[in-house]
Amino acid sequence: MDPLITSPANPSLKLARRLRERKVREQSGLFYVEGIRLVAEALAQGWSIEMLIIAPDRLSSEFAYQKVEAARARGIRVVEVSPRAFESLSLKENPQGIAAVIHQRWGSLSAVRPDKGELWIGLEAIQDPGNLGTILRTAEAVGAQGVVLLEHTTDPYDPAAVRASMGAIFTQQLVRTSREVFLRWVAEHHPPLIGTSDKAAQDYHDFIYPEGLMLLMGSEREGLSPVYASLCQAMVAIPMVGRVDSLNVAVATAIVLYEIFNQRRRKGKLTSACKGEERIP
Amino acid sequence: MDPLITSPANPSLKLARRLRERKVREQSGLFYVEGIRLVAEALAQGWSIEMLIIAPDRLSSEFAYQKVEAARARGIRVVEVSPRAFESLSLKENPQGIAAVIHQRWGSLSAVRPDKGELWIGLEAIQDPGNLGTILRTAEAVGAQGVVLLEHTTDPYDPAAVRASMGAIFTQQLVRTSREVFLRWVAEHHPPLIGTSDKAAQDYHDFIYPEGLMLLMGSEREGLSPVYASLCQAMVAIPMVGRVDSLNVAVATAIVLYEIFNQRRRKGKLTSACKGEERIP
Structure with missing residues (x-):
């Protein structure tokens, strides 16, 4: 397992933060979601997930842990970060400690x-x-x-x-x-x-x-x-x-x-x- | 007529800005509205207006000028400020240059x-x-x-x-x-x-x-x-x-x-x- 990321300057966290900008979303074809509910729905609906970002010290529910383990088993990259590093990208107060970078889907x-x-x-x-x-x-x-x-x-x-x-x-x-x-x-x-x-x-x-x-x-x-x-x-x-x-x-x-x-x-x-x-x- | 207010630190502008805080609204019983549409509706509905704040250099419509003159004729205080001073309190980009501080109304x-x-x-x-x-x-x-x-x-x-x-x-x-x-x-x-x-x-x-x-x-x-x-x-x-x-x-x-x-x-x-x-x- 990779060591816990503590620096907000880490490239994965930087990318997640930059996805707030429309231009970056358009160029990368990615987007950012936060919270266990949305992450679980993305997994349930089979979206292509670039990475999960979790702050293990903030993840409190068993449900969330199960989802993370299921994602890992499916080969999805899980980036573990410190609570402070997670806060650097979170758009919420008291974040749940789970977020995902996901590939956009466009129909024809x-x-x-x-x-x-x-x-x-x-x-x-x-x-x-x-x-x-x-x-x-x-x-x-x-x-x-x-x-x-x-x-x-x-x-x-x-x-x-x-x-x-x-x-x-x-x-x-x-x-x-x-x-x-x-x-x-x-x-x-x-x-x-x-x-x-x-x-x-x-x-x-x-x-x-x-x-x-x-x-x-x-x-x-x-x-x-x-x-x-x-x-x-x-x-x-x-x-x-x-x-x-x-x-x-x-x-x-x-x-x-x-x-x-x-x-x-x-x-x-x-x-x-x-x-x-x-x-x- | 009072001289044009250019300092964002002017007490009237300070009050208008502080009305963003719920505590200040509760204590004063006042609130802040911006834009000609809302100000005109407050005047039309006979609300008790503490003051109008206008930036004459930004007020472009004849309609807005008429409303300001009608308010002045009713004895409502009109505070004239510079465009920059107005921007210090505006919550919008490209503000229309008219705002009002109004007394709240609560029914029983x-x-x-x-x-x-x-x-x-x-x-x-x-x-x-x-x-x-x-x-x-x-x-x-x-x-x-x-x-x-x-x-x-x-x-x-x-x-x-x-x-x-x-x-x-x-x-x-x-x-x-x-x-x-x-x-x-x-x-x-x-x-x-x-x-x-x-x-x-x-x-x-x-x-x-x-x-x-x-x-x-x-x-x-x-x-x-x-x-x-x-x-x-x-x-x-x-x-x-x-x-x-x-x-x-x-x-x-x-x-x-x-x-x-x-x-x-x-x-x-x-x-x-x-x-x-x-x-x-």
């Missing part, structure tokens, strides 16, 4: 098939990583396949996005694409796209959503731009009273996703009920 | 009447000011009266909460109370309380919400504690599939609030439709 747009019954979310130029992570978390809760990032959307592998996703970063598929490629994909597959706009006449709650669809959400400030709105089969609005004229983008996404999810659930119930009736002579 | 629990048809949100020990501000924003959008803060809930006058509220801080009523006072209030008024829990058997979407109610939401980590859950007429759950076992608290609040809002809207529509029928002979 050609595998995105809302026309085959899948539920996807398309995000145009979302700026806040916390919002993006929260959207991933909600997407996972309603059984969506994943998120397509359009234009200059913030990085889902930003530590704030990873944290806000509560592990959904490891189960939701992530695709990023240019406008050109997206337009070609739309022309080829004619996917059912539903957009949101506070100016739309269609109430999101009265609309019957297609079986599969991609929900397009615009940026915090600008909303969905005309080029994307024009591709949509329908634009829906979330009604508001009172003095605010918009909702937080993660909240707005959740409200529409739950409407879609409720319609799917109702349909499922109706289908089972009908099947049930068929069995009754 | 005795005026909170969900039993009279009002919609309120009760929050137990919410930790994140961004979540609290986002909840205020959504509460305003669905026509709620306000938010009751229970236990050690974060401060709605925290700059991050004010910012996330997008102005709803000035229109939603805010009440904070101890557990004892809340229990006495419940015993006296028997308000319809509806709580949320991921363990509840009742689906939030199948439940018929009473005309007026207080929606009780628990903290990010712990959920609603038994003492509050036991007061509730019903506990509802938001169903989830996938690998996450909870939603962001601002998202969960929004999903239930929009269900309540949709039921109220439908009722309104039905009532109007029935009234219409009555008029047809």
Whole structure:
């Protein structure tokens, strides 16, 4: 076993710290996660882990030790560091003493098939990583396949996005694409796209959503731009009273996703009920 | 007119900066807001403004100048500072050059009447000011009266909460109370309380919400504690599939609030439709 690393200047720790910067994440194709919950989910979902970093003196749970041993058995490099060295890279107070450097995964747009019954979310130029992570978390809760990032959307592998996703970063598929490629994909597959706009006449709650669809959400400030709105089969609005004229983008996404999810659930119930009736002579 | 203040050590600027600390806000009963949108809303809603702070060299819009002149005419103190002095207190990059120090407003629990048809949100020990501000924003959008803060809930006058509220801080009523006072209030008024829990058997979407109610939401980590859950007429759950076992608290609040809002809207529509029928002979 390697000796315990005590210097924050150690190259592995330096890399882990530098992964806070988007540029470094883009160049390396890696990202950093912290805490036993997220590390365990990455292992459970079979992500390619570059290294685990642990501070044995801080690791208190048996569960965490088991995960570390299982990772070691799978040939994953485990870097052991002193509590102080760990604190040099931790983004939390009282860190749990476990972190991982992981290889990013990006899916291809050609595998995105809302026309085959899948539920996807398309995000145009979302700026806040916390919002993006929260959207991933909600997407996972309603059984969506994943998120397509359009234009200059913030990085889902930003530590704030990873944290806000509560592990959904490891189960939701992530695709990023240019406008050109997206337009070609739309022309080829004619996917059912539903957009949101506070100016739309269609109430999101009265609309019957297609079986599969991609929900397009615009940026915090600008909303969905005309080029994307024009591709949509329908634009829906979330009604508001009172003095605010918009909702937080993660909240707005959740409200529409739950409407879609409720319609799917109702349909499922109706289908089972009908099947049930068929069995009754 | 006073000469332009150039020193960040000026007492007015010092006070504005110190309002970032909760302790200073509690002691002074003041809070700090920044940007023309929020300042204009505070003026429009008639809040008691201790002072406006402006950097004339940064104020570019005619709208902002009009608001400043209107405030001056109402006898509000306007402190003019240099761009650099303004930057010393600004929480933003490229600040708009207008901020205000405002007196906090707290309502009384005795005026909170969900039993009279009002919609309120009760929050137990919410930790994140961004979540609290986002909840205020959504509460305003669905026509709620306000938010009751229970236990050690974060401060709605925290700059991050004010910012996330997008102005709803000035229109939603805010009440904070101890557990004892809340229990006495419940015993006296028997308000319809509806709580949320991921363990509840009742689906939030199948439940018929009473005309007026207080929606009780628990903290990010712990959920609603038994003492509050036991007061509730019903506990509802938001169903989830996938690998996450909870939603962001601002998202969960929004999903239930929009269900309540949709039921109220439908009722309104039905009532109007029935009234219409009555008029047809």
